[in-house]
Amino acid sequence: MTEKLDLTGKSHEDLARLSRALETLSNHRFVRIHNSIWLLMWYQFVRGLALGLGTVIGASALVSVVVLLLSQVEFVPILGSWATQIIEEIQQAN
Template identity: 50%
Template sequence: MGDLANEIAGLRAEVHRLNEHRFVRIHAKPVRMIAFQFFRGLAFGLGTVIGASILVSVLGYVLSSVNWIPLLGEWAAEIADQIESAR
């Protein structure tokens, strides 16, 4: 019977420790959870836009310098011209 009481006491201590964890405290209140998820979404969106911009810029630069492949070179030059005219 003593082992069971020790196990229950250990479980209670562990549950108490988990309930005090930052993640649980943030998600325990709906307003905090909404704010946390909102800022998380903003960071994700900003990172996606910056990453896509860098990737498209690098890809456009690489494709604009590929003139030795006839079809690909013409297509890349046309994209580069459209980008330049948009500026």
């Protein structure tokens, strides 16, 4: 009992819709970038630069805020003197 696939009516509509969806997908920027090794390498290079720059800026801001907060802590002898030494080192470097 083998049944033949009926490609009339709704099946043709489904096939046409699938064809349009694949065409839309293949024209998408993400797919076009991944079709070319040079575009993909350039995209990943720029992405890496942005990630590195964001990491450095974020870490610098976080460290400066932590040092500023620690410099305000004078009532804990070890942390207060340690923060004061860090601030003095930073000011001498400038």
